[in-house]
Every structure is written in C-alpha cells, then in structure tokens.
Amino acid sequence: MTIREISSYAAGEWVAPGEGARNIASAITGEVIARAGNAALDVQALLDHARNTGGPALRRLTFHDRARMLKALAQYLNERKQALYDISFDTGATQKDHLIDIDGGIGTLFVFASKGRREMPDGQLYLDGEPEQLSRQGSFQGLHVCTPLQGVAVHINAFNFPVWGMLEKLAPTLLAGVPAIVKPATNSCYVTEAAVRLMLESGIVPEGALQLVAGGLGDMLDRLGCQDVVSFTGSADTALKLRSNPNILASSVRFVAEQDSLNASILGPNAVPGTPEFDLFIKEAAREITVKAGQKCTAIRRIIVPEPQVQAVIEALSARLEKTVIGDPRLEQTRMGALISNAQKRDVLEKAAIIGSEAERVFGDPDDFEVVGANTDKGAFLPPMLFHCPDPDRAERVHDTEAFGPVSTVMGYRDLDHALELANRGQGSLVASVITHDPEVARAAVLAAGAFHGRLYFNDRVSMKESTGHGSPLPHMVHGGPGRAGGGEEMGGVRGVMHYMQRTAVQGSPDMLTAIGGRWVPGAAEIRGPAHPFTRRFGELQIGETLHTPARTVTMEDIEHFAEFTGDTFYAHMDEDAARRNPFFPGRVAHGYLLLSFAAGLFVEPDEGPVLANTGLDGLRFMKPVSAGDSIKVRLTVKQKTPRNEEYGEVRWHVTLTNQDDEKVAEYELLTMNAM
Ligand code: NAP
Numbered sequence: 001m002t003i004r005e006i007s008s009y010a011a012g013e014w015v016a017p018g019e020g021a022r023n024i025a026s027a028i029t030g031e032v033i034a035r036a037g038n039a040a041l042d043v044q045a046l047l048d049h050a051r052n053t054g055g056p057a058l059r060r061l062t063f064h065d066r067a068r069m070l071k072a073l074a075q076y077l078n079e080r081k082q083a084l085y086d087i088s089f090d091t092g093a094t095q096k097d098h099l100i101d102i103d104g105g106i107g108t109l110f111v112f113a114s115k116g117r118r119e120m121p122d123g124q125l126y127l128d129g130e131p132e133q134l135s136r137q138g139s140f141q142g143l144h145v146c147t148p149l150q151g152v153a154v155h156i157n158a159f160n161f162p163v164w165g166m167l168e169k170l171a172p173t174l175l176a177g178v179p180a181i182v183k184p185a186t187n188s189c190y191v192t193e194a195a196v197r198l199m200l201e202s203g204i205v206p207e208g209a210l211q212l213v214a215g216g217l218g219d220m221l222d223r224l225g226c227q228d229v230v231s232f233t234g235s236a237d238t239a240l241k242l243r244s245n246p247n248i249l250a251s252s253v254r255f256v257a258e259q260d261s262l263n264a265s266i267l268g269p270n271a272v273p274g275t276p277e278f279d280l281f282i283k284e285a286a287r288e289i290t291v292k293a294g295q296k297c298t299a300i301r302r303i304i305v306p307e308p309q310v311q312a313v314i315e316a317l318s319a320r321l322e323k324t325v326i327g328d329p330r331l332e333q334t335r336m337g338a339l340i341s342n343a344q345k346r347d348v349l350e351k352a353a354i355i356g357s358e359a360e361r362v363f364g365d366p367d368d369f370e371v372v373g374a375n376t377d378k379g380a381f382l383p384p385m386l387f388h389c390p391d392p393d394r395a396e397r398v399h400d401t402e403a404f405g406p407v408s409t410v411m412g413y414r415d416l417d418h419a420l421e422l423a424n425r426g427q428g429s430l431v432a433s434v435i436t437h438d439p440e441v442a443r444a445a446v447l448a449a450g451a452f453h454g455r456l457y458f459n460d461r462v463s464m465k466e467s468t469g470h471g472s473p474l475p476h477m478v479h480g481g482p483g484r485a486g487g488g489e490e491m492g493g494v495r496g497v498m499h500y501m502q503r504t505a506v507q508g509s510p511d512m513l514t515a516i517g518g519r520w521v522p523g524a525a526e527i528r529g530p531a532h533p534f535t536r537r538f539g540e541l542q543i544g545e546t547l548h549t550p551a552r553t554v555t556m557e558d559i560e561h562f563a564e565f566t567g568d569t570f571y572a573h574m575d576e577d578a579a580r581r582n583p584f585f586p587g588r589v590a591h592g593y594l595l596l597s598f599a600a601g602l603f604v605e606p607d608e609g610p611v612l613a614n615t616g617l618d619g620l621r622f623m624k625p626v627s628a629g630d631s632i633k634v635r636l637t638v639k640q641k642t643p644r645n646e647e648y649g650e651v652r653w654h655v656t657l658t659n660q661d662d663e664k665v666a667e668y669e670l671l672t673m674n675a676m
Helices: 043-060 063-079 081-091 095-119 164-176 186-201 236-243 246-250 276-294 307-322 342-356 416-424 439-452 494-500 510-517 556-566 576-581 592-603
Strands: 004-006 008-010 013-015 022-025 032-036 141-148 153-156 180-183 210-212 229-233 254-258 264-267 302-306 360-363 385-389 407-413 432-435 456-459 478-481 488-491 501-508 546-548 611-622 631-643 648-659 664-675
Touching (some): 004 186, 032 186, 043 141, 043 210, 063 095, 063 186, 081 186, 095 164, 141 510, 153 164, 164 180, 164 186, 164 488, 236 254, 264 276, 276 432, 302 416, 307 360, 307 385, 407 416, 416 439, 432 439, 488 494, 494 501, 501 510, 556 592, 592 648, 592 664, 611 648
Parallel strands (some): 004 032, 153 229, 229 254, 264 302, 264 432
Antiparallel strands (some): 008 013, 008 210, 022 032, 478 488, 611 664, 631 648, 648 664
16 A cells, blocks of 8 residues: 655645654554655745735735635535545544535635625725724724734644634634644644645635645744734643743734533433433434544533433433444444544543543443444544443542543533533533523523533524534634633634734724725715715715705604504604603604605605615614604715625615704614615
C-alpha cells in the first residue's frame, strides 16, 4: 500500500512532508496510510502571505461579495463530497458520521453565506446597533463600527471533525474579511487536506486567504500580533499550553478556545417510562454515545435521571446499545466505527478506569465485544460503555474526567435542584439537555444552569420530530461554553463573524457618522434630489436624499370616515368623554393607521416607476396624538440601501411625521424594493 504524502499549502506552494514528519495510521487497520509534517516549513512566509496578499484581497470585497464566495465554495464542495466521504472512512467514521462532518461543514458555509447577504451590508464596514445620542441637540453622536482585523486567523482544530471543524471556523473568518491558516489535527489531516485542495482548485478563494499546515506549527504562535486571532479546538491541556504562550499573552492576541466538556443530559422529573419523553431521552443518549464513536465534544458524558428511574434508564439504554453493530465503517450494517487511533483508544480506557473508580460499569466490556469486518486488535475499536455512579454528590472524577469515546455515566438525582447542581459540576460545558414536557422545569433549568452551559437544549414530544439533536452545534446558534469548555464562543450567525473584527466606538457629528457608516444618521445634512425619490432607481438614490411633503389637515370627518370604513371604532377615536378620561389623549384623536395612510398619500408618487413594492415597516412609534384640525406633514429620507439581486434592492427610508408646530407625531422606517 502506498503511503500518502500530506502536504501543507504555504505561501502559494504545496510543501510535501519533510524533516520530522509523523506517520498517520488507519483507524480501522492500524496500518500507516499517510505522513504529514515538515519542521522546515517557513512559518513566517505563511504569515506574510496571509497578511500581505490574502488580507488585502479579502478586504477589497464587500460582505456580500464574501458571502457569495462562501456560497460558491459550498456548492463546489457539495458536488465533490463523495471524494471526501471515500477517504474519511479511514478515520473510523461511518457514512452517518460523514453527514455530520462533511455535509454539516458544507451546510455551515451555506448558512453563513445566507446570513452575510441578509444580515450584513454590501459594504466593508459592519454597523453594530443604532447611533447613540451623546449631546442635547444631537450634533455629537456615537456609533459602533466593526472592521476586519488586518492580520491572520490561525485555526487549530481537533481530530474528530476534519471538515466541519475547519469550515465552521473558516466561514465566519472569510466573511469577516480575514485570511486563515488552517492547522488540522495530524491524525485526520488527510481529510482536511483533500477539502482544502478542492477549495483552492476551485479558484473561488483569493490567493493567500486560505493556507494549510499539515503537521506542526513550529513557532508560529510566537510570531503573532494584535491583529491576529487564534481559534483553537481541542483538549483543555493543549488549550492551556497554547493560550499561556508568552507572546500570545504579551500581545493580547485573541484566543478563542473550544475545549473538552462534561456535557450532561437530564431526564425531567415527570418523564417516567411510558411517556414519549422517556423514550426520546433513551434514543438521544444512545445516539450521543455511539455517533463518531463518542468522539464528539458535545457528547453526553453524564446522564442525570430521577433516582427512581435509574434502573429503568440503565435497562432501556443497555437494550438499545446492545443493538449497536461495531465494525468497519464502510459496511452498511455498521452503526459505530473505530476511534481515531490506538493511542486514543488507550486514552479512553485510561479515563474509563478513572471513572470506574467511582462508578460501576453496567454495560460494555472492552475485553469482550464483537467487531464486524475488521480486526479488533489492530483497529481502534471499543464497545459503548455505560457506567452507573451510585453517589454523584461524593464523586469527583465522574464530573471532571472526559473519556473522549463511547463512554457515559448514569447518576440519580433527588429533585430538580439537585439535578441542575450535578449538571453544573462539570464546571462549564458546551451543552446540557433537559428532556421534559414541563415548561416550568425548563424555566428553572435556564435560571439555575444557564450560566454554566453554552447551550441548553430542551426536547419533548412537541419538538422531537424536528429537533436537531443534543450534540449538534448549529451555525445560527453560539457554540462554546464557560470554564472547562474553554470560555470561548463560535458561530451564532453574525456574532461569530465579530470574533474576527474589531469593534470601534466612533464619535462625531451626524454628517461624519453618515459618511463613515454609509447609513443616514438623523441630524445629518439632507440631500435634495433632482426629482421625486420614487421616480429614481436604486442606483440613482443617494443616502440622505430627502423629500418634504406639503401639509394635510386632519378633520373629524376623516376620523369618522376611517373608523366606519375599517371598522376600527375604538373609543379614543369616537367618544370624546371616554377619550378625555384616558391619560394619553386630549379628546378624540386620529387613528395612528390613518396617519400612516395619509403619510403614504402625501409622499407616494402614483405613476408606475422604480419602486416595486412596499415590503414592510420597522420601529413605528406614535409620539404625540393628532386631533381633528391638526395638520401633518412628512419627511422621507433614504437611510440605507441594500442590493438584493441584479434586478432590485431594498431601500430603507427614515420617515418622520410632524404637526403644525413641528412636533414629531410619528416616526418609522419604511422598506421598499426598488428596481436597479
Ligand atoms: P488536542 O490533542 O488538544 O489537539 C488539538 C489540536 O491542537 C490539534 O490540531 C493538535 O495538533 C494541536 N496541537 C497540539 N499541541 C500543539 C502545539 N504545541 N502547538 C500547536 N498545536 C498543537 O485535541 P484532540 O485530541 O485533537 O481532540 C480531542 C479533544 O478536543 C477532546 O478533548 C474534545 O473534547 C475536544 N474537542 C472540543 C470541541 C469543541 O468544539 N469544544 C470539538 C471537538 C473536540 P496535532 O494533532 O498535530 O498534535
């Protein structure tokens, strides 16, 4: 069998393994299948290439350009994923595991692509929130703006998800406009290398935006500075070692850590055998033990159940685990493949022995189990193992020992407070789940345990069909956790992009802030356009372009007509005495919706033109009542423009209604789609 040479992609060149390269064995056969690493790799050249070539190229693009790039990458990989499946089996992963790793990674790219287009501007600056009024007259205001860091993101990944682990970090990084150097765990780097090769050959990513280090990073961390980020996933020990690098500390290099975690799953107090929640709990727990042979940072390590249910849970779970076919992951009947390596297997057995000092093994014997289609002694196979800890209060090690394999411990609780206290003894986890149909239990869990867990997952008979699983981090939601879990956070949509950007507080006049942010700030100069803004195409409209309408007097006949026509005969519009008794009204007042309709009547240009549709209205506030005899007029200003496609884009208009005394009576943002 030929041994594959796994190269790094450094400064525009593929660099083959060299001095100090490590052998990589197949998880199934234990035979060496690949080699990676080169101690002579010029790490400074990688950093320079990212900073001087990749970064500037990415920063020239807008968020929408970069989002389109992610989508194209996702499509490119999606069409070629079979090649990645084929080589992933050697990591011990089954076809089902590939769906999590490879399809999950591609799905993450798609979600970030969509979020980038929908939730970020077609510009180079991201505005975080609305302006802050810092002065009485509004001539001095503040805005928070985010710009891409001008360095490089170094992504250090764990072995268990060679594709997803890379893409869940890469998507927000590239969307931010920051180049990445990806360093996969050596044991599974051949899968990552194949994915990187595909991405580079696609020609979709600008040169320098994506580099790969197969093997060690040398002294790269010593060479990072204030514009760089390290995003690490792996064990707590390695995280501690890397984050305490003196240069990382001295230069305040951002260090995002996703570490190991003693995740818990709690069976709700009322979820007794016979309820849908009990069955669901068993199903989820069994899945978390066996998927990826338990090598999942989010896997359930502690199964916390009401004391009277301990026996029933052990029996039901054992019956389910009994059906797990262990073997060559290529075989269709295999439900659980191998661990990544024999070293990992030894590590899991050592950790299981530690857990065994406080808990009894009630299912799974590592010395006696069946493996189909592979050699038990050569491959890194283990059976699912279930422990029972009779005294979780006195126990220590079951709460702090992560056996990164198919190992989990059942423990009983007296009441809900006790269950949550036990869950929190993991000292910070990525996820805890509570399987309950009782919303009060869920609320209590969030209050008592939220601070200890990055994600809380509730599941019951209502959500079980569509729920995504205890163990699945989703690109829309944050992934990370406090304390033991690393104290970091990734993904969570646009939140995850911010880890690669600097948030800067910008202060100045409304004109300054409008020019900086490309979004009109109230108080900034108004622009008089050459014609009615509704006659102007998306590309012609300028930020700040404003229309002032003539005034219209609101009469009692208008109010009554509107009331009868719409059926809205609420007393404040119809009954003078009742309206006066209301603390908000001087007497009968015009309907807010009447004012909105009159406003539209005042600013609309009726002829067919570039305004295609009114798609909504945001932030509507009625500030002062309008009585019969008052008059209203409208100021309509282009606040923001967001292209949607080749044909049209969204225009956000700032609309203010004022009365005859120039007092604001209503304010809102109107959204229209305008032809390009
Ligand atoms: P690991 O041994 O800590 O390795 C993680 C990464 O760090 C690998 O890429 C490794 O590279 C690299 N590394 C190790 N020493 C280094 C050094 N001195 N300088 C630079 N890089 C170094 O973890 P693992 O065994 O791959 O993964 C299993 C652990 O990861 C488990 O504890 C699991 O809970 C955790 N995990 C957490 C998450 C999460 O999202 N929180 C996800 C998956 C896994 P080499 O392989 O080349 O040594």
